[in-house]
Amino acid sequence: MIRDLEDEILGCTRCSRLIDYIRKVAIEKKPKYRNYQYWGKPLPGFGDPNAWLLIVGLAPAAHGGNRTGRVFTGDMSGERVYRALYEIGLSSSPKSESRYDLVELKGVYLTNAVKCAPPKNKPNKEEIGSCSYFLKKEIESLPKLKVILTLGRIAFDTTTNILGIDGKFSHMAIYSTNRLTVVASYHPSQQNFVSGRLTWGNWISIFYKIKTLYTSHNA
Numbered sequence: 001m002i003r004d005l006e007d008e009i010l011g012c013t014r015c016s017r018l019i020d021y022i023r024k025v026a027i028e029k030k031p032k033y034r035n036y037q038y039w040g041k042p043l044p045g046f047g048d049p050n051a052w053l054l055i056v057g058l059a060p061a062a063h064g065g066n067r068t069g070r071v072f073t074g075d076m077s078g079e080r081v082y083r084a085l086y087e088i089g090l091s092s093s094p095k096s097e098s099r100y101d102l103v104e105l106k107g108v109y110l111t112n113a114v115k116c117a118p119p120k121n122k123p124n125k126e127e128i129g130s131c132s133y134f135l136k137k138e139i140e141s142l143p144k145l146k147v148i149l150t151l152g153r154i155a156f157d158t159t160t161n162i163l164g165i166d167g168k169f170s171h172m173a174i175y176s177t178n179r180l181t182v183v184a185s186y187h188p189s190q191q192n193f194v195s196g197r198l199t200w201g202n203w204i205s206i207f208y209k210i211k212t213l214y215t216s217h218n219a
């Protein structure tokens with residue numbers, strides 16, 4: 001069950017460098033969030049246990065998910081994810097602001113390849129390898145899963161390794177197994193939007209493409 005897995009993730013202390021870092025960030029805080037009670041723990045996924053779509057990011061942001069306690073919540077990348085999900089009808093709201101708000105996801109579950117925020121957004125190989133245990137379990141724990149959208153190269157490589165897919169990351173690449181379709185996208189980071197690598201138009205088009213894939217899975 002995905003809910004049991006969330007409890008297991010919360011108790012994990014396997015990567016001491018990351019655990020030390022997320023606790024330190026939660027104590028020191030960003031000045032503008034000094035009155036905010038940071039999460040400061042490994043961050044489980046969020047969404048519908050009957051999801052047909054799984055979205056895999058890299059890792060929580062130190063002052064985003066590691067602050068708010070919900071994946072893709074509290075930073076610009078996350079805002080783009082929820083807005084896109086709302087536009088295709090999979091989120092009850094275009095915004096997720098804290099783990100206490102009432103946002104509901106329908107048919108989608110959100111997670112990261114690495115569940116603890118890493119310094120400079122860069123987990124090392126061992127940390128990615130250790131945490132892939134949880135991503136594998138998440139994939140196995142979503143019985144209705146059909147499509148996985150991976151955001152960025154690390155999410156893509158980790159997911160395809162788990163599934164035994166011999167794939168190469170490129171934006172909009174699509175690979176399939178008997179059970180699942182994996183779609184690769186650039187990460188919706190501020191850097192990718194400022195550089196023009198991603199625009200709102202080509203970002204949202206991925207979500208419409210995914211809806212089409214789901215329909216074809218069920219045809």
Ligand code: SF4
Nearest residue numbers: 012014015042116131
């Ligand atoms: S990154 Fe994953 S494996 Fe490492 S401590 Fe956090 S939850 Fe555990």
